[in-house]
Each structure stands twice: as structure tokens, then as C-alpha cells.
Amino acid sequence: MKTEIVETIPQEPERYELRETPTYRFEASRREFFKLLGSGLLVISALPNAQAVQESGTSKKPSSPDLLTDIAGWLHIGEGGTVSVFTGKAEMGQNIRTSLSQAVAEELHVRVDCIRMVMGDTQLTPFDMGTFGSRTTPVMNLQLRKVAAAALAALLDMAAAQWQVGHENLQAANGEIRHRETNRSISYAGLLKGREFTQTVPAEEKLTAPCSWKIAGQSTRKMDGRDFVTGKHRYPSDQKLPAMLHGKIVRQASFNASLVSADTGAAEKIPGVTVVRDGNFLGVTAADPATSARAANAIKVEWKSEPQLSNGGFLEALKKAARERAGGEPGYETGSVEDGLKNADHRLQQSYTVEYIAHAPLEPRAAVAEWSGENLTVWTGSQRPFGVRTELAEAFRIPESRVRVILPDTGSGYGGKHTGEAAIEAARLARAAKKPVKLVWTREEEFSWAYFRPGGLIEVTSGISKDGKITAWEFHNYNSGNAGIRSYYNIPNQRSVFHEVESPLRQGSYRGLAATANHFAREVHMNELAHAVGMDALEFRLKNLDNQRLRNVFTAGAEKFGWGKPKAANRGQGMGGGYEKLGNVATFVEVAVNPGTKVIKILRVVTAFECGAVVNPDGLRNQVEGANIMGLGGALFEAVQFENGRVLNGRFSKYRLPRFSDVPAIETVLLDRKDLRPVGAGEAPIVGIAPAISNAIFDAAGIRLRALPLLPGNMKLPPETGNKA
Amino acid sequence: MATVSKLNVNGSVRPINCDESVSLLSVLRDELDLTGSKYGCGEGQCGACTVWVDGLARRSCVLPVGAVRDKQVTTIEGLVKGEKLHPLQEAFLEEEAMQCAYCTSGMIMSGAALLRSNANPSEADIVTFMEGNVCRCGTHPRIIAAIRRAAKMMQGSPT
Numbered sequence: 001m002k003t004e005i006v007e008t009i010p011q012e013p014e015r016y017e018l019r020e021t022p023t024y025r026f027e028a029s030r031r032e033f034f035k036l037l038g039s040g041l042l043v044i045s046a047l048p049n050a051q052a053v054q055e056s057g058t059s060k061k062p063s064s065p066d067l068l069t070d071i072a073g074w075l076h077i078g079e080g081g082t083v084s085v086f087t088g089k090a091e092m093g094q095n096i097r098t099s100l101s102q103a104v105a106e107e108l109h110v111r112v113d114c115i116r117m118v119m120g121d122t123q124l125t126p127f128d129m130g131t132f133g134s135r136t137t138p139v140m141n142l143q144l145r146k147v148a149a150a151a152l153a154a155l156l157d158m159a160a161a162q163w164q165v166g167h168e169n170l171q172a173a174n175g176e177i178r179h180r181e182t183n184r185s186i187s188y189a190g191l192l193k194g195r196e197f198t199q200t201v202p203a204e205e206k207l208t209a210p211c212s213w214k215i216a217g218q219s220t221r222k223m224d225g226r227d228f229v230t231g232k233h234r235y236p237s238d239q240k241l242p243a244m245l246h247g248k249i250v251r252q253a254s255f256n257a258s259l260v261s262a263d264t265g266a267a268e269k270i271p272g273v274t275v276v277r278d279g280n281f282l283g284v285t286a287a288d289p290a291t292s293a294r295a296a297n298a299i300k301v302e303w304k305s306e307p308q309l310s311n312g313g314f315l316e317a318l319k320k321a322a323r324e325r326a327g328g329e330p331g332y333e334t335g336s337v338e339d340g341l342k343n344a345d346h347r348l349q350q351s352y353t354v355e356y357i358a359h360a361p362l363e364p365r366a367a368v369a370e371w372s373g374e375n376l377t378v379w380t381g382s383q384r385p386f387g388v389r390t391e392l393a394e395a396f397r398i399p400e401s402r403v404r405v406i407l408p409d410t411g412s413g414y415g416g417k418h419t420g421e422a423a424i425e426a427a428r429l430a431r432a433a434k435k436p437v438k439l440v441w442t443r444e445e446e447f448s449w450a451y452f453r454p455g456g457l458i459e460v461t462s463g464i465s466k467d468g469k470i471t472a473w474e475f476h477n478y479n480s481g482n483a484g485i486r487s488y489y490n491i492p493n494q495r496s497v498f499h500e501v502e503s504p505l506r507q508g509s510y511r512g513l514a515a516t517a518n519h520f521a522r523e524v525h526m527n528e529l530a531h532a533v534g535m536d537a538l539e540f541r542l543k544n545l546d547n548q549r550l551r552n553v554f555t556a557g558a559e560k561f562g563w564g565k566p567k568a569a570n571r572g573q574g575m576g577g578g579y580e581k582l583g584n585v586a587t588f589v590e591v592a593v594n595p596g597t598k599v600i601k602i603l604r605v606v607t608a609f610e611c612g613a614v615v616n617p618d619g620l621r622n623q624v625e626g627a628n629i630m631g632l633g634g635a636l637f638e639a640v641q642f643e644n645g646r647v648l649n650g651r652f653s654k655y656r657l658p659r660f661s662d663v664p665a666i667e668t669v670l671l672d673r674k675d676l677r678p679v680g681a682g683e684a685p686i687v688g689i690a691p692a693i694s695n696a697i698f699d700a701a702g703i704r705l706r707a708l709p710l711l712p713g714n715m716k717l718p719p720e721t722g723n724k725a
Numbered sequence: 726m727a728t729v730s731k732l733n734v735n736g737s738v739r740p741i742n743c744d745e746s747v748s749l750l751s752v753l754r755d756e757l758d759l760t761g762s763k764y765g766c767g768e769g770q771c772g773a774c775t776v777w778v779d780g781l782a783r784r785s786c787v788l789p790v791g792a793v794r795d796k797q798v799t800t801i802e803g804l805v806k807g808e809k810l811h812p813l814q815e816a817f818l819e820e821e822a823m824q825c826a827y828c829t830s831g832m833i834m835s836g837a838a839l840l841r842s843n844a845n846p847s848e849a850d851i852v853t854f855m856e857g858n859v860c861r862c863g864t865h866p867r868i869i870a871a872i873r874r875a876a877k878m879m880q881g882s883p884t
Contacts, residue, residue: 092825093823093824093825093826093827093862094824095824219821221818221821222818222821222823222826225817225818225821225823226810226818228823228826228829229810229814229817229818229823229826229829229833230761230801230802230804230805230810231759231760231761231762231800231801231802231830232761232802233826234760235760235763235827237760237763237764238754238760240758240760246755288751288755288756289751289755290744290746290747290751360861361825361827361861362763362765362771362773362825362827362828362859362860362861362862363763363765363825363827364764364765409825410825411763411825411826411827412824412825412827412861412862414861440764442767443765443766443767443768618821619821622821622824622864622867623824625863625864625866625867626824626863626864627863628863629863629864629865630861630862630863651766651768651770652765652766652768652770652771652859653766653768653770657859657861658863658865659856659859659865660851660852660855660856660858660865660868660869661852661853661856663863663865663866665866666866
């Protein structure tokens with residue numbers, strides 16, 4: 001009997017994903033909605049209690065019937081027939097503006113272009129904890145489908161009442177309701193004329209099954225695509241207000257430095273310049289960016305800081321923590337690892353490391369802030385608009401009700417924009433200058449003053465029987481995180497522990513988070529075990545894997561890739577896969593090694609991916625391809641070099657990103673499970689590529705690489721010392 | 726310091742008042758509100774700021790405005806002819822060659838410049854020409870496909 005991993009959505013946010021608990025109290029009345037949106041039909045989705053805590057930050061009961069709390073989303077159909085859908089989620093390139101529109105259009109039986117998604121505006125949209133953890137599709141998509149289904153039910157009721165007919169012969173299509181017998185029809189807009197009708201979503205709303213989808217499940221093109229190819233779309237860094245000034249921050253000389261003295265005289269003599277000093281905060285405003293940069297440079301400043309670790313020092317600290325098994329938290333444990341090791345025919349102990357890497361979103365942090373009396377409005381790019389609102393309210397000691405955060409569709413985040421640094425800085429400058437202020441971080445600022453994907457050390461101890469059954473598995477992760485730490489292979493005796501280590505850098509979330517490091521260690525170690533017993537890597541995995549959904553992606557990927565077929569000289573093949581954020585992935589890679597120069601070239605990648613019913617096949621392929629290409633960077637050459645509180649390679653000319661010539665042929669196999677509900681795909685597909693490349697390099701060259709990035713020396717294999725398996 | 730008082734951009738002469746050392750990107754974005762050209766790195770390494778100067782692709786973030794005072798500048802906003810998109814803009818939509826799309830303006834200005842000089846580029850030609858443009862979301866294969874699609878669309882029609 002094969003067992004499936006139970007599909008639950010973790011209620012606890014992952015380590016590093018959240019820094020503070022949002023306290024939230026939404027206040028809006030039905031009256032205000034109609035005043036804002038005009039008459040029509042308003043459908044409100046209230047959350048079940050458990051989820052309300054997670055997605056809405058509160059489970060407080062409404063204090064009056066007119067006060068809406070615990071709201072997941074809402075939808076308004078205006079007299080003109082426009083469907084406005086409100087969600088606190090953020091669009092940063094995941095294409096959820098499109099996939100959520102498809103979900104609503106499907107259930108409401110309207111064309112997708114009738115839908116206007118209003119997203120990430122703390123005044124207009126319901127509270128949302130943030131756009132992370134691949135939760136938009138499993139949670140918000142489902143909620144908005146329910147809202148849309150409830151809206152349709154209300155419209156059908158209205159039509160039945162208006163025509164004095166039963167429901168059975170009513171049919172909704174393309175924004176109209178038709179009565180088959182009398183062949184009467186009326187548009188949604190016609191039904192709603194002059195009405196102010198409110199509907200809440202019942203707990204159990206019947207939804208269209210994925211096998212009957214007509215709009216969801218299609219490769220709908222990106223909403224507003226034309227605005228993006230013509231340069232018309234205004235990102236956060238493109239916002240402009242009348243009389244707006246441009247800000248510049250004087251940065252600390254190193255991390256955690258404190259301001260000793262600042263001579264601002266020369267800067268203040270420049271016409272139109274305002275200098276703001278508030279504790280450690282030091283910044284300027286001027287009419288244009290060149291003048292603000294000149295003024296910031298003119299400030300003579302002295303900082304004081306303590307000595308801090310470099311890359312090498314941090315690695316030593318990790319090793320020390322590992323020797324002492326320091327800081328371990330109770331993790332996952334089953335059976336007896338000691339017994340499993342005792343009964344094994346082979347035992348293996350190996351260490352794997354990952355360096356700090358940067359998200360490097362192409363749009364750096366940016367904000368425009370405007371004060372109107374004690375009310376603050378900020379346009380910024382963030383994955384957590386409501387979190388940024390909380391940060392602003394706390395920073396300026398004002399109630400959240402006086403802060404509005406607006407999130408124009410943003411130039412990517414990848415887990416790197418959970419925070420509101422630029423928003424706070426712009427707001428501080430704007431308050432002093434008494435005018436709106438725009439602040440756009442430079443690339444160097446983004447590299448140093450954002451946060452990083454944690455570096456770490458992983459130690460694996462395992463035992464295996466002669467016939468290739470894993471008998472014991474002990475897995476310790478030091479600092480890089482616990483996402484995806486638990487093995488999905490069937491191992492009777494396991495222990496997985498995450499150990500917190502003091503980080504020399506500010507660290508936080510990243511696409512897939514620690515799952516990338518944990519999958520790297522696990523999937524390379526799997527190949528080391530297969531090698532120890534002389535088994536094929538795929539056969540070995542399947543022998544130790546019951547989970548049918550994971551088996552499916554490994555076998556589908558292997559088939560497309562041609563696993564096991566003869567390969568050319570100096571070629572190597574490898575795989576890596578797993579389960580993360582409810583998605584199942586298996587990635588296969590072929591590399592070539594140049595026997596003379598020892599340079600590795602990645603030739604092709606095949607990824608099989610399954611995330612339940614597919615909402616937008618082309619959008620999903622785009623995500624899988626993108627995850628592989630982004631994953632190439634962290635796998636092959638990305639690493640933040642730091643020393644004594646400073647980043648040494650914080651520019652694109654020094655920090656290598658994947659470029660066109662790095663990109664291999666990529667094939668994606670989608671397993672569309674119409675019998676399963678859709679889940680997210682932004683993160684899981686990134687976890688397979690790094691171990692697959694390492695395993696392929698071993699196959700090609702006989703060198704086992706256990707440190708990410710694998711080939712920081714310009715794709716050249718390192719000398720074989722100590723690496724030979 | 727010498728100032729620049731006008732700029733020929735997208736076929737019209739626009740009055741400006743900028744020091745000649747200010748980057749063309751800043752003039753476009755902050756003075757003329759042409760925000761389609763993006764800031765990505767400020768050192769000509771990512772291509773998000775790519776515009777045409779006298780028809781050739783240039784990185785506007787490292788180009789002082791003084792260097793283009795007598796030249797014709799074309800930005801992404803100038804690529805549309807009336808309501809009609811440039812074939813490469815059409816191709817980007819067809820191939821869904823974007824995710825966050827912050828790199829898209831620069832990708833299109835670079836790709837369209839390539840198509841002006843090479844009407845039928847091979848994949849290797851495209852990779853070489855586009856190497857200086859970064860897409861952090863990883864849509865490179867789609868961008869290559871879009872440029873090839875646009876080349877086919879443009880065959881036989883004047884560019």
C-alpha cells in the first residue's frame with residue numbers, strides 16, 4: 001500500500017518568513033463600500049476561524065454586524081457589469097493577477113477581461129499576512145472561487161425572483177443569465193441596476209471541479225500585458241507625485257555601526273537640501289536625485305562598529321556549532337537512529353555547505369511617501385503591505401488606521417521583500433521635508449541593506465543495507481533553516497534537527513527558503529549512498545520511496561530525460577527532487593566536462609512538476625523554467641562575499657547572476673492532477689536543480705561537490721583534493 | 726558646469742534643464758517622466774535602462790546626457806507606432822516572455838536593436854547580443870523565442 005503525504009497547509013509560518021506578529025483590526029462598513037464602489041452586488045468571504053488567524057491575523061468576533069472582520073476577500077459587481085475583486089496579495093511576477101482572475105471568471109461565468117483585481121492596498125483590500133510560502137493558489141485562489149460562486153448564486157436568485165421562475169432552467173454564461181424555456185436573458189449589470197445587495201459566502205460553497213474548468217486550466221495571457229511591453233506600467237520606483245523631492249540615505253560604514261558624528265554643514269548649504277538626522281538615521285532630500293546624492297556625499301560622517309565575521313569565520317562558527325551540536329531544537333524523530341546505524345552494512349557521514357546569497361530583485365527597494373497632516377500614504381514594493389503598514393505605524397508611533405500602504409505591481413521579490421525599509425526611510429524624510437519624498441535604493445544598497453538567504457552547514461549520517469534499503473538517517477542543519485528538513489524517503493530510523501547559529505548577516509526568506517539547502521544535502525547524499533551500494537540513482541530512490549506523487553514526478557521526468565540511455569563521452573547525468581510547499585518536483589540534468597580545461601557546461605534540464613490541478617499551464621511552465629534558471633545561480637556561482645560587516649561584491653559587475661549564455665535547454669513536464677486541488681508553484685521547482693547538477697558532475701568527472709555554489713571559479717572544476725568520493 | 730537645455734527623444738524636442746553629467750536615464754525618468762526605462766544597477770551591467778541613441782542600443786544609466794545632446798534618443802515609449810506595437814512587443818506577449826517584466830523594456834529595446842542590424846539572428850547571435858541584459862525571473866528561453874518570432878514576423882516588411 002502506497003502512502004500519500006497528507007496534504008495539509010502548515011498553520012505556523014516558517015522560520016525567517018515572519019519577524020513580528022501582526023496585530024490587526026479592520027474597520028469598514030457596508031455603507032463605505034457602496035460609497036466607494038457604487039451600487040451593485042457586494043460579496044464578502046468570511047474566514048473559518050483557524051484560517052482567520054493565519055490569513056487575517058485575528059479571530060476576533062465582529063463587535064457589530066456592520067463591522068467586517070476576518071475577511072478573506074471580497075468582490076463587487078457594479079451596475080456597469082465590472083467585476084472588482086479585492087485581495088491583499090501582491091503581484092511581483094508570479095502572475096497571480098492572472099491566475100486569480102481566471103479562478104473568479106470560472107466560477108462567475110464571465111470573461112476574464114471583465115475582471116479587475118485590486119491588490120495589495122491596505123485601505124481597499126482585506127488584510128493579508130503576506131504573499132509568501134506559495135500560499136496564493138492553495139488558499140486565496142480557493143477563497144476567491146468561493147466568493148465568485150456565492151456571487152453567482154445571488155445573481156441566480158435575483159433572476160429567479162424577477163422572472164418568478166424556478167432555478168432549474170436558469171443558465172449563466174458570459175455575464176448573462178438566461179431562462180431556457182422563455183428564452184429571456186438579462187445581464188448581471190441589468191439585474192443589479194440601482195441595488196445595494198450584500199451577500200456573504202456560506203461555509204460550504206459548491207465549486208466547479210477542475211475537470212469541468214473552461215477558463216481556469218487555460219493558458220490565459222498575463223493581464224495588462226500590453227502595459228508591460230510598452231513601458232506604461234508604473235512600478236513602485238516609477239511613482240511620481242506633484243512637488244515630490246528625492247531622498248538619499250547616508251549608509252552606515254558597516255553592519256550594526258552607530259553614528260558617532262556627522263558634519264552636515266556643507267550639505268545644508270546646497271540650495272533646496274534638507275538634512276535629517278534622527279539617532280542612527282541620516283538622510284537628505286533635494287529637488288532631484290543628483291543633488292540629493294551630492295548632498296549625501298558632502299556629509300562627513302564617523303561610524304563606530306565592532307569587528308564582525310567574514311565568510312571563512314562564519315564557516316568556522318558553523319563547524320564549531322556542529323561539533324558541539326549547539327542550539328538544537330526538538331525536530332522530527334522516529335525509530336532509533338543508533339539501532340539503524342548498528343544494523344547497517346554501510347555507514348556514511350558527510351557535510352554540505354551553502355553560502356549566503358542575495359535575492360537581487362531587478363527592481364531594488366523603492367518608496368514614495370506623502371504625509372497629509374498625521375496621515376501617511378506610501379507607495380512601495382513589498383510582499384507584505386500590511387506588515388509594512390505595521391512597521392510604519394510603529395516607527396512613527398501613529399495608529400495603523402492613519403497609514404495607507406499601496407503596492408503597485410512590483411519588480412519581483414523572491415522572498416526578499418518582506419520588509420518596509422525604503423517605506424520607513426522615505427516617510428521619515430518626507431515628514432522632515434514637509435513634501436512627498438521618493439527614495440529608490442541603489443543596487444549597492446539593495447545588496448548590503450536588504451537581507452540574505454541564510455548560509456549554513458548540514459551534516460548527514462546514514463546507514464544502508466547491502467540491498468539498498470536506508471536503515472538510518474540523521475540530519476542536522478546549522479543556520480540555513482528548517483524548511484524541507486524532513487526526509488520524504490521511507491526510513492524507519494530518522495532524526496532531523498535544526499540548529500540556530502548566530503548569523504553575521506541579516507537573513508530572511510528566499511524562494512524555497514532552506515528547502516534548497518536541505519534538498520541539496522539530501523539528494524546529493526542519496527546519490528552517495530546509491531554509489532556506495534552500486535545502484536542506479538533512480539532505482540535507489542524508488543526503492544526507498546513510497547509516496548506515489550513523488551514517484552510519479554521522478555518516473556515522468558526520467559522518461560522525458562531518457563534516464564539510463566547511453567550517453568556521449570565526457571557527459572554526466574544527475575537528478576534531484578522532492579516535495580516542498582505541497583508541490584512535487586524531480587529535476588534531471590546533463591552536463592559536459594571539457595577534459596582539457598575542466599570547465600563544466602550545463603547542457604539540458606528536464607523538470608517534472610506536479611502541484612495538483614493546473615490553473616494556468618503556460619504560467620506554470622514559466623514559473624518552473626524561471627525557478628530552474630534562478631536556481632542555476634545559487635547552484636553554480638552565486639555567493640555573497642562579506643568581511644567585517646561589509647559586503648565585498650555588492651554590484652552586478654562583481655556578483656554573478658545567470659545570464660543568457662548560462663541557460664541550458666529546459667524541458668518541463670507538467671503532471672496535471674485534475675482530481676486534486678491546485679497548490680502553489682513559485683518555490684518548489686527550485687529545489688531540484690542544485691543536487692541534480694552536483695550529481696551530474698560526479699557522473700561526468702568523478703568529483704563530488706558538496707558546497708554551494710558548486711563552481712564559483714568560472715564554471716571550472718576545483719582541484720580534486722579531498723573531493724574524490 | 727555646462728547644462729543641457731533640450732533633448733530629442735522619441736521624435737520630439739523636449740526642453741530640459743540638466744547638468745551635462747547627469748545620466749540620460751535620470752533625465753528620462755525624473756525630468757521627462759518617461760519611466761519605461763528602468764534603473765537596475767547603475768553601471769551598465771543589467772540592461773534594464775537600454776534605449777536607442779541614433780538607433781543603436783545604449784545603456785542610459787552610464788551615459789551622461791551631455792553625450793547625447795545632438796542625438797536622437799528612442800525609448801520603449803517611442804517604439805509603438807500609434808496604437809501598433811513593434812513586432813517584438815507583440816512577440817513578447819505571444820511568448821509570455823516575462824514574469825515581473827521589470828527587465829522587459831530593456832530586453833525589447835536590446836532585442837529590437839539586434840533585429841535592426843541582423844534580420845534573422847541565430848540563437849547564438851541572440852545569446853551573444855543579449856548577454857548584457859539580466860532577467861532575474863529567468864525567462865531567457867522565452868525572450869530568445871520572442872526575438873526569433875519577431876524576426877519571422879518582420880521578414881518581408883520594412884523595419
